[in-house]
Structures are given as C-alpha cells and as structure tokens.
Amino acid sequence: MKKKLKNLLPQAVVDFIKTQKSMSEWRKRNFSDNSPQIVKQNVFLKYGIKDAAWVETGTYLGTTTSFLSGLFPHVYSLEPEPKLYAAACERFKDKNVSLFNDVSENIFPSLLPKLSGI
Ligand SMILES: C[S@@+](CC[C@H](N)C(=O)[O-])C[C@H]1O[C@@H](n2cnc3c(N)ncnc32)[C@H](O)[C@@H]1O
Structure with missing residues (x-):
C-alpha cells in the first residue's frame, strides 16, 4: 500500500x-x-487453555508474544538470535513475559519441569 x-x-x-x-x-x-497472523491468533484463542502460561519457540519480532501476553497470565518466549532477543527484552521489559536467548532444545529441559497449573 x-x-x-x-x-x-x-x-x-x-x-x-x-x-x-x-x-x-x-x-x-x-x-x-506461515499462516497470516490473524489465523494464528484465532487458533491460539480456540485451543489456548484459559489462564494457562504460554511457551513460544521463536520470539522473532514479538508479534505473537505481545498478543498472548495481553490475554494470558504469562508468556515464556525463546529466541536464539541475539539482536531479536535484545529488541524483545526492550519491548517486553516490565511485562508478563520471560525471555531466553537460546534455542528451545537447550531451555526446555530446565524450563518445562518448572511449569505447573492447568
Ligand atoms: C517463524 S519465526 C517465529 C514467529 C513468532 N513465533 C510469531 O508468531 O511471530 C521463527 C523464529 O524462531 C527462531 N528460532 C529458530 N530456531 C529456533 C530454536 N531451535 N529454538 C527457538 N527459536 C528458534 C528464529 O530465530 C526466528 O526468530
């Protein structure tokens, strides 16, 4: 446009x-x-568990992180690329988002056992 x-x-x-x-x-x-963001968001709303935390593999620009953090209690998001991670840290400081600068396969073994709830 x-x-x-x-x-x-x-x-x-x-x-x-x-x-x-x-x-x-x-x-x-x-x-x-890659489906359009609106499609992803509708899938999250349809299948997301009310009041549960989300774990996102690949923060990228934080579009989905932002969407989920506005609707759910907490988002854990993993991003190995240093510049994307740094931008996300700035964007989500003081928000209900925990960011990790590593690949999921390195973080999941320690993160997932700590999560509990619904
Ligand atoms: C398709 S984008 C993620 C899009 C984002 N979740 C969204 O919905 O807006 C893929 C991202 O995953 C990251 N990535 C690649 N390999 C990864 C891995 N093994 N663990 C976690 N993140 C990874 C890339 O650096 C990239 O930022």
Whole structure:
C-alpha cells in the first residue's frame, strides 16, 4: 500500500486491507507454511487453555508474544538470535513475559519441569 494513502486511511481500514492481502497470499500458497497472523491468533484463542502460561519457540519480532501476553497470565518466549532477543527484552521489559536467548532444545529441559497449573 502506498505510504501517502496509508497515512490518509483510518488504522482499522489499513489493518483490514493488510489482513485481506495476507489471506489472499496465503491462499495462493495453497495454505502452506506461515499462516497470516490473524489465523494464528484465532487458533491460539480456540485451543489456548484459559489462564494457562504460554511457551513460544521463536520470539522473532514479538508479534505473537505481545498478543498472548495481553490475554494470558504469562508468556515464556525463546529466541536464539541475539539482536531479536535484545529488541524483545526492550519491548517486553516490565511485562508478563520471560525471555531466553537460546534455542528451545537447550531451555526446555530446565524450563518445562518448572511449569505447573492447568
Ligand atoms: C517463524 S519465526 C517465529 C514467529 C513468532 N513465533 C510469531 O508468531 O511471530 C521463527 C523464529 O524462531 C527462531 N528460532 C529458530 N530456531 C529456533 C530454536 N531451535 N529454538 C527457538 N527459536 C528458534 C528464529 O530465530 C526466528 O526468530
């Protein structure tokens, strides 16, 4: 979308257009690999356990981390790439998010046994 047009439209319209575009691209990929964020979020809401903590493998830019932290009590998110991890630390400081700068296979054996609840 052109930057000038984007600045003129209300954010809700910009978000709607972005969602439509990502759904269309996903359909063209025959619904393979990365699904649009809106699809991921609906799956999380459908299958997520109320009041449970989430463990996310790969923080990346923190889009899903942010979504989950707004709806669930705690998010544990693992990101091995140092710059992505540093950006996430800044974004989620003072939030209900614990970040780890390592691959899941190194963190899971010590993290998972500590989690309890539903
Ligand atoms: C597809 S992105 C994750 C997207 C993110 N969960 C979201 O929904 O926005 C993949 C991320 O996983 C990270 N990653 C790659 N191998 C990993 C591993 N073994 N353990 C944890 N994270 C890993 C990458 O550095 C990258 O940031």
